[in-house]
Amino acid sequence: MANPLYDNLFGRHAGQATPFLYLSHGKTISHETFLRMAARYANVFAKMGLSIGDRVAVQIDKSPQALAVYAASVQSGLVYLPLNTAYTPKEVSYFVENSGASLFICQESKGNELHTVALNAGAKLETLNADDTGTFAAQAKIMSADYDTVDRDAEDLVALLYTSGTTGRSKGTMLSQNNLLSNAQTLVDIWKFSAGDVLLHALPIFHTHGLFVATNVTLLAGGSMIFIPKFDLDAVIDNISSATTMMGVPTFYTRLLNDSRFTKEIAQHMRLFVSGSAPLLAETHLKFEARTGHRILERYGMTETNMNTSNPFEGERRAGTVGFPLPGVEIKITDSKTGKKLVDGEIGEIEVRGPNVFKGYWQMPEKTAEELRIDGFFITGDLGRIDTDGYLHISGRNKDVIISGGYNIYPKEIELLLDAQPGVMESAIIGLPHKDLGEAVVGILVQNNDSSPDLVQIARNITESLAKYKQPRKLFVINELPRNTMGKVQKNRLREDYQTVFKNIDD
Ligand code: MCA
Ligand code: AMP
Numbered sequence: 144m145a146n147p148l149y150d151n152l153f154g155r156h157a158g159q160a161t162p163f164l165y166l167s168h169g170k171t172i173s174h175e176t177f178l179r180m181a182a183r184y185a186n187v188f189a190k191m192g193l194s195i196g197d198r199v200a201v202q203i204d205k206s207p208q209a210l211a212v213y214a215a216s217v218q219s220g221l222v223y224l225p226l227n228t229a230y231t232p233k234e235v236s237y238f239v240e241n242s243g244a245s246l247f248i249c250q251e252s253k254g255n256e257l258h259t260v261a262l263n264a265g266a267k268l269e270t271l272n273a274d275d276t277g278t279f280a281a282q283a284k285i286m287s288a289d290y291d292t293v294d295r296d297a298e299d300l301v302a303l304l305y306t307s308g309t310t311g312r313s314k315g316t317m318l319s320q321n322n323l324l325s326n327a328q329t330l331v332d333i334w335k336f337s338a339g340d341v342l343l344h345a346l347p348i349f350h351t352h353g354l355f356v357a358t359n360v361t362l363l364a365g366g367s368m369i370f371i372p373k374f375d376l377d378a379v380i381d382n383i384s385s386a387t388t389m390m391g392v393p394t395f396y397t398r399l400l401n402d403s404r405f406t407k408e409i410a411q412h413m414r415l416f417v418s419g420s421a422p423l424l425a426e427t428h429l430k431f432e433a434r435t436g437h438r439i440l441e442r443y444g445m446t447e448t449n450m451n452t453s454n455p456f457e458g459e460r461r462a463g464t465v466g467f468p469l470p471g472v473e474i475k476i477t478d479s480k481t482g483k484k485l486v487d488g489e490i491g492e493i494e495v496r497g498p499n500v501f502k503g504y505w506q507m508p509e510k511t512a513e514e515l516r517i518d519g520f521f522i523t524g525d526l527g528r529i530d531t532d533g534y535l536h537i538s539g540r541n542k543d544v545i546i547s548g549g550y551n552i553y554p555k556e557i558e559l560l561l562d563a564q565p566g567v568m569e570s571a572i573i574g575l576p577h578k579d580l581g582e583a584v585v586g587i588l589v590q591n592n593d594s595s596p597d598l599v600q601i602a603r604n605i606t607e608s609l610a611k612y613k614q615p616r617k618l619f620v621i622n623e624l625p626r627n628t629m630g631k632v633q634k635n636r637l638r639e640d641y642q643t644v645f646k647n648i649d650d
Contacts, residue, residue, distance in 0.1 A: 146295045148320040149217045152327070152362040153178060154292060161338070162367045164207050165385075167378075172207050174365075177214070179288035180207070184215035186286035187279060191267065193245055195220035195293060198303060200244040200266065202226040202235060202253070205348050205372050206273035208280070210358065212248060213348075217301055220293035224303045224315075225349035227550075229610035232256050238305050239264040242315055242505065251277045273372075297321040303505055304351065306446045307553035309524075309542050315505030316446050318355075325498040326449035327359040329469050334415060334440070334456055336388070340366035343386035345374040345395065351446050352420050352549070357390045376402060384409045390417040392549030393427060394580055396439060400430055410435040415456075419444055419465075420549035421581050422537060428462035441465055443537065447501045447514075447521060452535050464534040472497035475520070476529060479541055482516075490538050493527045494520040543634070545574030545582050552584060552613050560605050561586055566596035571624050572615065573637050577645045585644060586615035587637055589623055596620060617644060 146154075156163070156174035164172040193199070199221050203209050209225075216223040224242055226235060232253075239247050239260055247261045251270040261268035270277035295301075301320045305313045330336070342361050346353030361368050369386055371378045376398055383389070383405075396418060399405040416431070416439045423441050432438050442453035443465035452474060454466035468474040475484050476491040485491045496519045503511035514522050524542035527535055545552040554572035561570035568589045574582035590596055598618045605614060619641070625633040644650070 146292045147297050148301055148324050149292050151324055152359055153214050165367060165369045181211040181214035181218060182288050182290040183283040183286040184211055185219045185290040187282045188215060188219045188221060193221055196222060198222045198224050198242045198244040200224040200226060200239050200242060200247045202228060202249045203271050204228060204273045208271055208273060208275055209348055218290060218292050220295050222300050222303050227349050229612055231607055231610060232260050233608050234610060236260040239266055242303055248279055295320055304446050307551060307556055309553060309555055314507055314510055317502040317505055319502055322449060322499055322501060323355055323359060327363045330360045330450060331364045333453060336360055336364035336366060338365035340364055340388055341386045342366060342368045343382055343389040344368040345371045345379055351449060355449055380404050384412050387413060388415040392420045393418055393423045394548045396427055396431055400434060407435050410437060415440060417442060421546040425462035445523060448495050449499045451495050461534050464536050467533055472499060474535060476527060487529045490526055490528045492541055493523045493525045495523060496520045545584055547582050547584060547612060548580040550612050557613060560608055564596060564601045564604060566591050566594040571632050571634060571637055573634050575641055575644050583645055584615045585641060586618045588618060588620045590620055
């Protein structure tokens with residue numbers, strides 16, 4: 144037996160002093176140093192008595208330590224559950240409880256407020272900071288840097304990533320060793336990653352894009368990463384000439400284009416820019432090429448499926464499309480109502496099948512059955528069409544979701560909170576065009592007959608329950624929501640009415 148994901152991503156670098164992470168102030172962490180840190184962490188897990196399949200929930204700043212917790216979880220046969228650092232304790236409590244996590248690791252600064260969260264969920268709480276301090280780090284320091292990797296099967300669960308749902312309840316996406324490994328292998332191959340690659344990493348590492356695409360691909364190829372804590376324009380511009388590749392959400396590229404320091408010269412050393420998580424406007428694609436001579440490679444993925452399609456590395460990277468199905472991945476376009484396959488050119492539901500497709504939603508068999516067909520096709524909720532040359536175009540969404548700066552935001556979750564506010568009869572959350580974030584969140588409220596809503600107070604009331612990026616940037620009050628004959632709120636009409644709310648990039 145073996146542990147395919149650990150062996151391929153991590154174990155293969157054992158004893159190698161080659162660079163893995165370039166940090167600020169000229170500090171470098173080699174593969175060997177990183178693996179020793181992970182092995183120490185795995186020994187802490189063992190000492191705590193964690194067993195195979197236990198969930199480890201983690202809400203800590205982007206750091207080598209955070210990546211080492213991921214590696215240690217894989218090595219120990221645990222299930223890694225990364226959480227957005229923007230989530231409030233209220234949001235976190237749902238994930239820790241729902242997953243039944245045995246261990247919850249947070250930053251020391253949040254230890255006090257998250258203590259109750261862990262307690263209520265029956266999870267043990269440990270702290271870990273980006274400077275390698277905290278209760279978890281202290282235990283790791285006295286542990287051996289050798290650990291016998293736990294045997295795992297390709298189909299075993301390795302990660303649980305939560306995605307919000309259209310009903311307002313988040314679902315835990317169960318990902319197997321092979322879901323992650325097969326996808327990383329394909330991407331290394333088609334994007335021609337090698338040990339010589341230096342990836343400029345400015346994405347968060349609690350989502351698929353920054354963790355399973357950028358990091359797994361680099362690890363598998365044996366390359367290195369310039370590891371920046373977050374997308375900081377100055378840091379990206381300072382480091383870009385030392386990198387060979389970058390992965391980002393469209394906001395990264397629009398922000399770079401808006402800065403005159405971002406020139407053809409500093410991008411000369413790069414061999415590949417990849418974009419995903421949200422639509423890249425054809426206009427951005429063309430401007431980027433005009434400025435740098437590089438054509439951004441756009442690809443399409445989801446938490447449930449990792450990557451599904453990609454524009455070609457060699458061949459035409461077509462603006463406004465997400466390219467072709469990855470090798471081994473099938474895409475079909477179906478009629479949303481009947482599920483029947485449509486002919487090329489027609490717009491319908493995008494369905495995906497392949498080794499990348501997840502194992503189902505954690506303890507939600509009905510939800511799983513609704514979205515994952517018995518024949519293995521996953522109904523993405525995205526709408527698209529395949530053109531005569533075989534390129535997939537994403538033309539819309541069949542699900543009510545807003546994508547803001549690459550983060551998915553589900554209106555229902557916010558509407559449920561707004562509907563419960565004093566003076567509010569009902570609400571509708573919409574995403575409106577935003578020059579920096581692609582879409583930004585706006586709330587439309589209908590007031591109660593007897594009292595009017597206090598918008599300032601409402602904005603204050605929801606801060607405890609919602610991460611900052613989900614909070615509406617603007618709230619409006621109207622007399623009634625437009626509805627169709629079936630009584631369904633016509634959000635497209637609201638979007639039309641308010642489409643110019645964010646006129647400037649700074650709005
Ligand atoms: C930060 N804020 C946001 C967002 N990010 N508001 C809406 N949408 C956001 N995405 C808030 C901050 O809390 C702050 O509030 C204010 O906006 C301005 O922050 P700013 O400093 O400008 O933002 P930032 O820190 O620079 O972040 C923007 C960002 C970041 C760089 C676009 O959100 C980011 O790194 N996004 C990447 C998301 C990602 O990795 N998605 C992949 C999901 P205030 O100032 O009031 O406190 S995986 C996925 O989608 C699939 C699998 C796929 O295909 O990849
Ligand atoms: P998430 O739930 O965070 O995994 O987000 C997945 C969703 O992001 C997909 O269902 C798409 O709606 C969207 N997405 C990802 N990549 C692209 C892309 N290149 N173009 C348009 N939408 C994308």
